[in-house]
Amino acid sequence: MSESHNIIMLANRLAPSPRWASAALQIKAEHDHAINMVRSNNTAVYGSNTLTGHLDDNKLNPNQAWITHENILREHAIGGSTFMSRSQARLVGFARMHTWSNGGSGISPYLFELAEKGVTNRHFSPAVPLDSSYSCGDVIPAAHWSLDLLDTIRKDHQVELSPPDLMGLINGAFISIGFSLSLLPRIENCYQQILMASRLMGSISGFDFSSIGAIRKQQDTGDLWQSMEPLIKPYQPIIKPNQSQHPVSFRALPQALSSFARCHRELQCELDLLLSQPSCNPYFDLSRDEAVSQASFLTPSLTLKLGSCIESALMMGWLLVNRCNHLLSGKVPSIPRDMRVSDASIGMIQYPKLMMAKLEEARLISGRRTFASGGDTSYGVEDLWTNSLNSARQLDSMLDALTWISAIELRILIKIIDNLEHANPLRQYLPEALKCDPDVHEIQSYFECSDHAGVKP
Incomplete structure (x- = not known):
């Protein structure tokens, strides 16, 4: 099982990953190292004893730092009109725990331990805004997530933020990683739905798609393709193929x-890779006496993989529309x-x-491509907009459209099977086709209303 699917499974079960417990010693060592840097009068540690963004040359009063960090968290939490679902937000928390476990953040071991209790709490339902990303660490949605996490764990525990905790909480690619993880099952459901509909389409139209098997031998498309290969051939031909x-x-x-x-x-491989790497800024390396300023919170490769998925989903949409046009x-x-x-x-x-x-x-x-233009914030300090979260939202919308297109295609096939006597034998396969994608099945109810009650879908 891939690490991405493992995380999805653990999140569904609200079960902690064994990796989190094995990271405890490294988390403590890096936190102690970070604290020693912060306590050095000559060392500026971004976000720990300084302000953030283009105010990073402003040093903090050591005695008031934790209060300032709380304020900074709240001053970042300014977004929100569209929010992630509970299941999507849960994956965000699991992605955060995983990237922390990979080291470098300086997060305190106490907060790390309590965060595990928070993200596995079935009542934890953070409000993570989807429309407030400017793709440099996603600090606005991350601040919302962080404040909800702190509110949850403070119901049972006393928590004061340690100096490195601020940046440990809000900086990193975990928002876009978590949301992108939620798209993998949706792609798989769409894929299965298209395959099942293709079997019905092949039976009804007299076209045999079984030549796909030859293509499979030449192209390694991974487990998704391999698991679906036996389902390619039409159920049974009901008309003589057109010459x-x-x-x-x-x-x-x-x-x-x-x-x-x-x-x-x-996309899955890219998410597997990101789940195996640190994602933070600054980065605390035990072998160095200064915090490392870098950009592991950016995920341009994830954006490119999401873009490829968008393009392929658009192509699939075109294919379904045109084959239904031909069928009718x-x-x-x-x-x-x-x-x-x-x-x-x-x-x-x-x-x-x-x-x-x-x-x-x-x-x-989906019309605009991410790197077709650029932008900057903080007077040029942050000037690479990778737009991973926005690209994932585009793909999510594209999958909504592809789900609807698949549902309409299935409705056309159902009508043909129900109304044409020679197609009736295919009715036995409809339950199988309807269970591939729960969303497609749900959309069928709109068409049922249209058929029987005059309600428009």
């Missing part, structure tokens, strides 16, 4: 799915144009249009 070529949206399924699976694999075009034997079963009905004429509308909406949201 003319099917559209590219049918023939390109091997290439599109291969790309989708590969992008998922690369009147060119597939035994399927009437627009699935009109009576002269008094327009059939399913609106369904491909709604699919296209969802795809166009996703294209609008």
Whole structure:
């Protein structure tokens, strides 16, 4: 099991990772080292005995530092109109514990121990804003998370922040890592849904997708592809295959799915790597007498992997829309144009249009590429905007659209199976198709309302 999926599993169970306990000695040694630096009158330690950002040349009164740190936390917590779900915020906490365990943050062992109790507390539900990232450590959403964590653990424990705790709490890539982790199961569900629908589509249209197996031998797309390979072949052909070529949206399924699976694999590998590395600033190295100023809180590679997933999901959306257009075009034997079963009905004429509308909406949201332009804050101190969290939000929105597109496609297939006698034998496979993606299954209820109660989806 990958480290990413291990973290997702542990978060679902609210179970601490064994890695956290094994990091305790290193956490203590680095904290002691950081404290010795802070107590040295000649050493400026960013965020521990100085202010933050472009005020880092302002030294703090040692006797008032912990009060100042509390104030700085609250002064960072200025965001919020859209928040992560409970499960997404839980992954953020587990990602924070993991990056702390990799060392370098200087976090106090006492806070580290209590944070473990906090993130595994089933009642801990931090309000982490999604719309307040400027991608230099995500310090605004991190401050919200940190304050909610402190409020939770202070219900049972006395906590005063140690000097390195401020930057240990709010600096690091854990916000974007945690949110991105929540996208892996969504990609996998979409992938499975597309495969199952493709089996039904192949049966109904007379197109056999089994050539995918040959592609698999040439391209290593990882566990996602391998686990789905047995599910490629159509359930059973119900019409005689058309001798003319099917559209590219049918023939390109091997290439599109291969790309989708590969992008998922690369995103997972990037998250595995980030979960194995420190993510903080400053970095406390036991072999050095000064805190190291660096940028491990930035994750440009994660942004690039997310961007690839966005592109592949857009491609999959195009493929689904166009193959449904062909299915309802009147060119597939035994399927009437627009699935009109009576002269008094327009059939399913609106369904491909709604699919296209969802795809166009996703294209609008995903239109800007991260490194096509730049920006800076703090008068040029922070000038590399990697936008990992914003890119993850784009992918999340893209997966929403792809889920809707898949749900509409499945609805079209269900209509064909229910209304055309020669397709009825495929009805036995619908329960399997409906359980691939819980979100697709839920969306079907909208269409049920439309069919039976006149309620628009």
